[in-house]
Amino acid sequence: MLMRKIGIAFLLSIVFTASFAQAQPVRNLDKIVAVVGSSIVLKSDVELRYANYLASGGQPNDKVRCEIVQSFITQKLLAQQAVIDSVTVKDDEVDNEVDRRMRGMISRAGGQDRLEQFLGRSVIQYKDEIRDDIKENMVATRMRSKITEKINVTPLDVENYFKKLAKDSLPTFNKEVEVGEIVFQPKMDKEEKEPYRQKAEELLARVKKGEDFGNLARIYSNDTGSAPDGGDLGFADRNTFVKEFAAWAFRLKAGEMSPVFETEYGFHFLQVIERRGEQVHVRHILIMPSVTEASIERAKKRADSVYLLLTKNKNADFSAVASYYSDDKETKYNGGMMLNAENVETRTTYIPTDKLDPQVALTIDTMKVGEVSQPQLFTEQSGKKVYKILYLKSATDAHKANLKQDFPKIKAAALDDKTNRVISEWFEKRRKETFVKIDPEFEVCPELKGWANVPMSAQSTKTP
Numbered sequence: 001m002l003m004r005k006i007g008i009a010f011l012l013s014i015v016f017t018a019s020f021a022q023a024q025p026v027r028n029l030d031k032i033v034a035v036v037g038s039s040i041v042l043k044s045d046v047e048l049r050y051a052n053y054l055a056s057g058g059q060p061n062d063k064v065r066c067e068i069v070q071s072f073i074t075q076k077l078l079a080q081q082a083v084i085d086s087v088t089v090k091d092d093e094v095d096n097e098v099d100r101r102m103r104g105m106i107s108r109a110g111g112q113d114r115l116e117q118f119l120g121r122s123v124i125q126y127k128d129e130i131r132d133d134i135k136e137n138m139v140a141t142r143m144r145s146k147i148t149e150k151i152n153v154t155p156l157d158v159e160n161y162f163k164k165l166a167k168d169s170l171p172t173f174n175k176e177v178e179v180g181e182i183v184f185q186p187k188m189d190k191e192e193k194e195p196y197r198q199k200a201e202e203l204l205a206r207v208k209k210g211e212d213f214g215n216l217a218r219i220y221s222n223d224t225g226s227a228p229d230g231g232d233l234g235f236a237d238r239n240t241f242v243k244e245f246a247a248w249a250f251r252l253k254a255g256e257m258s259p260v261f262e263t264e265y266g267f268h269f270l271q272v273i274e275r276r277g278e279q280v281h282v283r284h285i286l287i288m289p290s291v292t293e294a295s296i297e298r299a300k301k302r303a304d305s306v307y308l309l310l311t312k313n314k315n316a317d318f319s320a321v322a323s324y325y326s327d328d329k330e331t332k333y334n335g336g337m338m339l340n341a342e343n344v345e346t347r348t349t350y351i352p353t354d355k356l357d358p359q360v361a362l363t364i365d366t367m368k369v370g371e372v373s374q375p376q377l378f379t380e381q382s383g384k385k386v387y388k389i390l391y392l393k394s395a396t397d398a399h400k401a402n403l404k405q406d407f408p409k410i411k412a413a414a415l416d417d418k419t420n421r422v423i424s425e426w427f428e429k430r431r432k433e434t435f436v437k438i439d440p441e442f443e444v445c446p447e448l449k450g451w452a453n454v455p456m457s458a459q460s461t462k463t464p
Contacts, residue, residue: 034069035437035454036076041069045133066445069438073451077430078140087143092235092276094135098127099234101134106229147426153414161414162403170401173409174352179364180318180336180391183328184303184375185384186295193267196289200260200267203285207257213271213283222266222288231283235276245270249280296377296385303375303387310372310389318372318391327386336391348408350396360390367392 034041049068058064082088102123106112112123119126153161203220207213214230221227238246245268248258252272260269266288274281306325310316322336331338337349353361359378367373373390380386396405403410431451438452 031439033439033442034073035435036073037080037434037436039076039080041072041076045072063445063447066442066447069442069445070447070451073436073438073448074427075137075140077427077434078143079136080434081430082139082143085143085146087139087146089135089138089142092279094131094138095276096235096279097134097138098131101130102127103229103232103234144423148419148422151415151419151422153411153418157418158407158411158414159403161417162401162410172398172400173396173406174354175398176350176352176396177356177364178349178393178395179338179351179356179360180322180393181328181331181338181360182303182306182318182322182326182336182389182391183331184299184306184325184387185327186291186299186386188289188292188295192292192295193262193289196287197260197262197267200269200285200287203287204257204260204269207269207271213285217283217285220287221285223284223286226284231285232273233282233284235274235279235281237279245284249282291385296387299387300375300377303389307372307375307389318393322391337393349393350408363390364392369393369395 031043032040033043033046046065046068049071050065053064053068054060106115106123116122121129199220203216206216214232217227217231221231223231226233238250240246241249242263242265244261244263248261248270249272252258252270254272254274257271258269260267262268266286268284268286270282270284272280272282302325306321310318310321319335319337323332326332326336334349338351340348340351340355342355356364357378359376363373363376367390369392371392373388375387375389378386378388399405401410432453435454436452437454438448442448443452
């Protein structure tokens with residue numbers, strides 16, 4: 001089917017645009033490889049995205065170039081329809097996305113100077129060059145969302161979809177479990193945290209005396225995400241930050257610095273760089289306290305007392321206890337139940353055992369359904385140590401897909417199938433209504449067969 005790979009092509013347009021090109025942009029290629037309505041696709045654009053693909057770890061493959069051309073065509077069809085349907089993105093949204101991507105590129109390059117040397121131009125110049133493409137990509141993404149926003153499937157749709165699947169090709173699902181947790185984070189008292197507050201105060205004093213904020217952030221800040229960028233957090237709205245941080249970020253004027261203040265992450269001070277409507281551009285330095293043995297021991301005592309409550313009180317409900325005692329904000333408001341990180345949109349609590357944290361998987365492997373574990377010390381991905389009580393709510397053995405056990409997964413697959421069909425039909429219609437030419441070099445691509453509705457001679461593909 002002409003459109004069977006349209007989803008892959010559109011995804012490529014997003015991935016490649018977001019990737020970091022580690023090769024100089026090709027400037028001497030000016031051949032037009034496709035015309036889509038009033039827009040053109042240059043071979044230099046294709047080669048730049050291909051360079052991005054290679055830079056992100058892809059293997060050389062001419063088929064990818066075909067998919068890139070298809071991604072450009074789909075992007076331009078969506079963007080042109082967006083003009084008709086008044087689907088837009090705001091300039092500040094585009095600016096934020098450009099800034100976000102540039103921060104990532106600077107970080108991966110090892111600094112702005114190295115990136116500029118690599119690109120052969122200034123960051124400001126490069127941002128101007130990529131802005132239009134990023135904007136078009138964002139508009140296309142929003143247009144695609146508009147096309148699919150009202151798509152849904154009924155239980156009957158799911159059942160019919162499942163019946164049409166070949167029985168000998170039904171997937172086998174691994175063992176799945178539902179696991180609850182109550183998390184006890186070590187909490188330090190004021191005296192234990194005081195040395196870290198003093199360190200933040202000392203750094204603030206050094207900045208006020210004239211030392212470079214960015215250099216100090218790179219050396220001392222414990223925020224690993226922003227420290228390589230000199231503490232720069234870019235533009236963000238109020239909801240991006242915890243309340244204490246937002247209060248200072250939106251209270252100060254451009255150029256002003258906050259005093260040292262505390263959040264759940266540690267001690268910060270920040271400087272406002274620029275205000276833009278309801279968004280603010282700030283940089284900060286974070287000093288994060290290291291937990292003490294005494295605080296870990298206090299967390300263990302709290303965990304032990306809650307474990308006794310769960311095991312000695314027959315009326316104790318795990319969900320209620322987790323909601324009241326757990327320190328983990330992501331699970332406590334879900335009755336302590338962990339969500340499948342790969343299916344966040346469906347909010348399913350069924351998790352394949354091979355996707356669990358290895359520490360959790362090892363613990364529940366010896367548990368029976370309905371049991372709670374004794375408190376154990378866990379090390380999270382961030383390196384923080386916490387005590388956890390685990391609860392094994394259910395366990396489903398590996399099995400062939402069926403509607404009774406796997407309805408949420410099959411529903412998601414049915415919805416994807418319906419969405420892809422709607423998108424394919426939309427592109428099929430727009431392709432027929434839109435002037436589309438493809439250069440013979442790419443017209444032979446299987447992915448592009450049937451796209452062109454006007455022949456393009458090789459002689460007509462050169463720009464002046």
